[in-house]
Amino acid sequence: MIRIAPALAAAILVSAPAFAAPEAFVLDPGHSQIVFSYNHLGYSTGYGMFGGIEGQVQFDEADPAASSVEVSFPVKSMLTGWQARFDHFMSADFFDAADDEMVSFKSTGIEVTGEKTAKITGDLTLNGVTKSVVLDAVQNQYGEHPMEKKMWTGFSATTTLLRSDYGLGSFAPFISDEVALEISIEAGKVE
Structure with missing residues (x-):
């Protein structure tokens, strides 16, 4: 049986046959994070991480x-390992982020590609801009x-x-325009 639990914060119900219905799983913010990396002037690879991820799957x-x-x-949940870098990322050069500014992702479609793999298409809103992205999950x-002692899932x-x-x-292009994201989440079934 194919089992895919795509994850990336309010529930969205998807219609399903009467014999099967999606079940709600809430992300575990203590075990969910996004690591990003980028090339810095060709000399090094910079890394950072976002935490505080909330949401629901x-x-x-029966039908992933x-x-x-x-x-x-x-x-502002971004971790960079160096306060000066964090301050620069939050400045007008980059995010110019307000204290309550959020990043969000909402799936718009899932293509099952294997027994435990899928391509999740969704709308990513970042820095006030919304674009469609595809996650290889x-x-x-x-x-x-x-x-x-309840159903749980983990996904990358x-x-x-x-x-x-x-x-x-x-x-x-001195600091690469491309930023690679690695996402790892856990989510527990709502009971």
Whole structure:
């Protein structure tokens, strides 16, 4: 049976046959993160991470393509490992982020590509700009969580964004316009 739990914050219900219905899973923010990387002047690769990810997956085990995901997280949850870099990213050169500014993703379609893989298409809103992106997703595990004693899922995904698509292209091409994203999430079934 194909099992895909796409993840990336309010529930969105997808119609399904009467014999099957999507079930709600809530992201575990303590075990969900997005790591990003970019080339810095050809000398090094810069890394950062976003945390504080909240959201919900509507998972249809019988028909994974009928599943959906909606998530969001604060821009200022970014971790860079160096305060001066964080301050620069939050400046007018890049995000010029307000304290409550959010990044959000809402799926618009899921194409199942294998037993545990899918392409998740959705609308990513970043820096006030919304663009369609495709995530290459893999379900890592699905089953009862040994400590939570309820159904749980874990999933990974990757994609590449162009900073300039979101009005964040300062210093390109010296600092690469392409930013690689690695997403890892866990989500527990709502009971």
